[in-house]
Amino acid sequence: MTETRTQTRAGARTVGEVLVPEQGPAPAGPHGSPDGQEAVVILDRARVSVEPELRRAVESLPGPLRRVALHHFGWEHADGTPAAGNAGKAIRPALVLAAAGALGGQRTAAVRAAAAAELVHNFTLLHDDVMDRDTTRRHRPTAWTVFGDADAVLAGDSLQALAHRLLAEDPHPASAAASARLAGCVVELCAGQQADTAMERRAPDDITLDEVLAMAEAKTGALLGCACALGALYAGADDEDVAALDAFGREAGLAFQLIDDVIGIWGDPGRTGKPAGADLMARKKSLPVVAALASGTPAAAELAELYRLPYRDGDLERTVVAVERAGGRDWAQTQAADRMARALGHLFRAVPDPEAAEGLLSLAEFVTRRTS
Amino acid sequence: MTETRTQTRAGARTVGEVLVPEQGPAPAGPHGSPDGQEAVVILDRARVSVEPELRRAVESLPGPLRRVALHHFGWEHADGTPAAGNAGKAIRPALVLAAAGALGGQRTAAVRAAAAAELVHNFTLLHDDVMDRDTTRRHRPTAWTVFGDADAVLAGDSLQALAHRLLAEDPHPASAAASARLAGCVVELCAGQQADTAMERRAPDDITLDEVLAMAEAKTGALLGCACALGALYAGADDEDVAALDAFGREAGLAFQLIDDVIGIWGDPGRTGKPAGADLMARKKSLPVVAALASGTPAAAELAELYRLPYRDGDLERTVVAVERAGGRDWAQTQAADRMARALGHLFRAVPDPEAAEGLLSLAEFVTRRTS
Numbered sequence: 001m002t003e004t005r006t007q008t009r010a011g012a013r014t015v016g017e018v019l020v021p022e023q024g025p026a027p028a029g030p031h032g033s034p035d036g037q038e039a040v041v042i043l044d045r046a047r048v049s050v051e052p053e054l055r056r057a058v059e060s061l062p063g064p065l066r067r068v069a070l071h072h073f074g075w076e077h078a079d080g081t082p083a084a085g086n087a088g089k090a091i092r093p094a095l096v097l098a099a100a101g102a103l104g105g106q107r108t109a110a111v112r113a114a115a116a117a118e119l120v121h122n123f124t125l126l127h128d129d130v131m132d133r134d135t136t137r138r139h140r141p142t143a144w145t146v147f148g149d150a151d152a153v154l155a156g157d158s159l160q161a162l163a164h165r166l167l168a169e170d171p172h173p174a175s176a177a178a179s180a181r182l183a184g185c186v187v188e189l190c191a192g193q194q195a196d197t198a199m200e201r202r203a204p205d206d207i208t209l210d211e212v213l214a215m216a217e218a219k220t221g222a223l224l225g226c227a228c229a230l231g232a233l234y235a236g237a238d239d240e241d242v243a244a245l246d247a248f249g250r251e252a253g254l255a256f257q258l259i260d261d262v263i264g265i266w267g268d269p270g271r272t273g274k275p276a277g278a279d280l281m282a283r284k285k286s287l288p289v290v291a292a293l294a295s296g297t298p299a300a301a302e303l304a305e306l307y308r309l310p311y312r313d314g315d316l317e318r319t320v321v322a323v324e325r326a327g328g329r330d331w332a333q334t335q336a337a338d339r340m341a342r343a344l345g346h347l348f349r350a351v352p353d354p355e356a357a358e359g360l361l362s363l364a365e366f367v368t369r370r371t372s
Numbered sequence: 373m374t375e376t377r378t379q380t381r382a383g384a385r386t387v388g389e390v391l392v393p394e395q396g397p398a399p400a401g402p403h404g405s406p407d408g409q410e411a412v413v414i415l416d417r418a419r420v421s422v423e424p425e426l427r428r429a430v431e432s433l434p435g436p437l438r439r440v441a442l443h444h445f446g447w448e449h450a451d452g453t454p455a456a457g458n459a460g461k462a463i464r465p466a467l468v469l470a471a472a473g474a475l476g477g478q479r480t481a482a483v484r485a486a487a488a489a490e491l492v493h494n495f496t497l498l499h500d501d502v503m504d505r506d507t508t509r510r511h512r513p514t515a516w517t518v519f520g521d522a523d524a525v526l527a528g529d530s531l532q533a534l535a536h537r538l539l540a541e542d543p544h545p546a547s548a549a550a551s552a553r554l555a556g557c558v559v560e561l562c563a564g565q566q567a568d569t570a571m572e573r574r575a576p577d578d579i580t581l582d583e584v585l586a587m588a589e590a591k592t593g594a595l596l597g598c599a600c601a602l603g604a605l606y607a608g609a610d611d612e613d614v615a616a617l618d619a620f621g622r623e624a625g626l627a628f629q630l631i632d633d634v635i636g637i638w639g640d641p642g643r644t645g646k647p648a649g650a651d652l653m654a655r656k657k658s659l660p661v662v663a664a665l666a667s668g669t670p671a672a673a674e675l676a677e678l679y680r681l682p683y684r685d686g687d688l689e690r691t692v693v694a695v696e697r698a699g700g701r702d703w704a705q706t707q708a709a710d711r712m713a714r715a716l717g718h719l720f721r722a723v724p725d726p727e728a729a730e731g732l733l734s735l736a737e738f739v740t741r742r743t744s
Binding site: 061064065127131148150154155156160161162175184186187190194195 | 499525534537552565
């Protein structure tokens with residue numbers, strides 16, 4: 001989940017607004033706003049709540065591992081001097097706290113669970129960056145480029161351990177169930193990353209849409225779903241509501257990934273921090289590309305031809321047009337809208353009161369808020 | 373911890389027997405035997421108790437990760453066909469169960485904790501093999517050589533998650549404390565591996581004995597100590613006894629490592645499965661080598677000179693002699709004896725009844741039972 005692309009822009013069109021206007025109750029309430037300002041407030045509040053717990057956990061690590069983790073979270077420069085911090089947008093902690101609140105729980109009681117979800121997220125980022133050889137994250141060099149592969153992997157391993165320790169030491173009655181659920185989610189995240197790296201080695205037209213959707217659900221949807229489920233568990237919700245909150249987060253996560261992939265092809269580089277078409281130049285098998293390849297159209301055949309060879313200067317425009325003509329963009333946007341509608345369905349099943357659901361709604365809209 | 377070297381040999385001299393005959397009560401009781409047969413029975417019984425739990429956990433993994441884990445545990449060949457299994461000697465599970473029994477707990481109640489310790493051990497093996505580029509483990513190709521680095525790392529990540537899930541789902545009143553302790557141990561194991569990989573890059577005479585002892589304690593002692601502590605927790609022991617059992621396992625682990633390093637230089641290749649002197653040829657900064665380098669003797673200077681260059685055919689004998697003359701072997705054997713004596717001191721503080729302590733004693737003797 002490439003968070004650096006997420007952004008707020010007052011008055012921007014959002015997928016939620018544009019594509020699912022009638023499919024679910026509109027976000028409302030005294031703090032509701034269509035420009036994502038409420039989500040920004042929720043995220044800021046979550047960050048402030050969770051950061052002390054997160055920082056305490058990271059500070060407990062022994063020297064060299066601590067340095068890697070502090071750098072990864074943006075709290076230290078590579079040379080060990082303090083940095084302002086850029087630990088990400090805290091979407092997962094915010095979902096934990098908002099889900100707890102939505103189901104009548106105490107937000108403050110769920111802070112450790114929120115920190116645990118964020119630790120797991122960051123453990124996977126550290127490992128994924130090593131495997132994917134990604135060199136920047138949150139506009140800073142990735143851990144492995146600064147400290148080497150071994151230290152990055154070991155710091156990631158430690159963050160997973162810290163997540164489980166936080167929950168094991170939490171006297172809250174839901175902490176054991178949360179730890180079990182988070183562990184199951186880790187397995188799913190690993191399976192998603194495994195599928196992703198395996199797909200990299202396969203021919204693009206050999207990959208089915210079902211496979212790539214399942215991969216995206218495991219890699220991105222699973223932890224957003226788990227975060228919501230942890231909040232529900234901490235609110236003392238029953239199994240059905242916990243499952244509904246999980247499904248809400250999962251579907252919203254998939255909508256996020258679809259929109260993220262659309263931006264990877266057609267997005268505004270000034271806003272996304274990534275040149276438009278970067279995913280196509282890297283021959284990434286993103287969701288719109290795989291959908292386009294599966295369309296059986298003449299444009300699909302042309303796209304397959306282009307993807308057979310590495311990117312050459314000048315074929316970007318042709319590739320973009322081929323994905324579009326083969327229906328990749330339309331499919332992704334319709335899918336995103338469909339996923340958001342399903343997400344809202346799950347949410348309102350567990351939280352029928354729109355006012356109680358408002359925080360989660362704002363967050364879901366925020367993560368899928370994109371200029372298309 | 374290179375388990376492939378551990379072995380039983382009827383009548384072999386053991387460190388326990390040879391070097392610490394008067395420093396602790398001798399192992400006794402109806403099943404006590406100086407040839408390690410009792411330990412073999414204990415290990416076999418532990419393996420039989422834990423394997424179903426372990427196997428169930430591994431079988432729960434999604435397809436590709438399951439294949440990596442089944443191969444790692446020796447339950448499947450690389451092509452996915454069933455294998456007889458060679459999942460290691462189950463020393464950590466045996467310690468968990470023996471510690472629970474020694475403190476008056478139910479061995480059967482601690483089976484999940486025992487499986488969790490073994491899962492953590494195997495998670496670290498998977499990751500360490502990737503970092504150290506080790507190509508064989510338990511006489512079979514390591515996971516990364518068969519499935520690639522990414523899959524080996526992800527399978528390791530999953531095994532850590534499974535360990536915490538086992539404990540989180542265990543209704544035993546000690547399971548949360550065990551999960552917290554195991555998580556703390558993971559951090560220590562990671563710190564040990566980090567120190568080890570960092571030392572690889574440093575000049576041998578720049579490394580202090582304290583550093584390499586601390587590294588060995590973190591890398592090998594920590595999990596043996598934690599396994600004993602988990603057993604104590606599951607027996608409902610108080611903090612003092614839990615700490616004593618942890619210290620027992622830690623010191624025995626360090627004794628193990630010292631003997632293992634002695635064998636890496638002087639061991640019988642027919643018995644160890646590793647050519648004598650292999651560690652010296654690889655210029656490994658093992659404990660006897662660092663002790664020798666720190667001795668300030670003329671032999672230390674010669675050893676430093678040899679270690680400055682990669683191994684050349686013919687300098688093995690000179691290197692072995694230099695380590696020996698500089699006192700590396702004597703130091704390691706005395707240290708091992710000292711650590712075993714300390715281990716026994718901790719054990720008998722918590723378990724004064726020799727009959728109750730017998731299982732743990734046999735295991736400690738077994739892991740340090742070596743032909744020197």
